Amino acid sequence: MEIKETKKNEHVILEIIGRLDTTNYGTLEKKLMELIEGRNLKIIINCRSLDYISSSGLRVLLLALKMIKRENGKFILCSLRENIREIFEISGFTSIFPIFASEEEALKA
Numbered sequence: 001m002e003i004k005e006t007k008k009n010e011h012v013i014l015e016i017i018g019r020l021d022t023t024n025y026g027t028l029e030k031k032l033m034e035l036i037e038g039r040n041l042k043i044i045i046n047c048r049s050l051d052y053i054s055s056s057g058l059r060v061l062l063l064a065l066k067m068i069k070r071e072n073g074k075f076i077l078c079s080l081r082e083n084i085r086e087i088f089e090i091s092g093f094t095s096i097f098p099i100f101a102s103e104e105e106a107l108k109a
Contacts, residue, residue: 003031008107011042011074017049020057028057032064041073044106048079053087065097074098078106 001024002017012035020028035043045061061077068075078100080088088094100106 001027003028005031011044011107012040013044013046013103015046015049019052020050020060021052021054022056025054025056025060029060029063032060036064036067036071036073041068041071043068043074044076044078044103046079046103046106047077047081047084050081050084053084055091058087058091058093062093062096074109076100076106076109078103 001020004015004017006013006015014028014031016028032043043064061075065075076098077088079102080099085094085099088097088099098106098109100109
């Protein structure tokens, strides 16, 4: 997995590339915790290059969402591939996370 970080306005955008699973979820968790502790509370996770996500990856995203909501921030997912969207639907996460079709739409939210 690779994480590309960019900033647009007050948003931090993290693009996850490859597989997010039990072997590497700690890397994303560390990055998200650093951002949250640094008061970066508007985070967009761009999933256009995410090939696979395990339950460990889902847990990291859920943890970050809860922490950011407590601080009245925004934690948004965008550009989910069909196979990733199915995982979110099966887990019930589509009703928990704000999910947008594109990064542009997420930036307007």
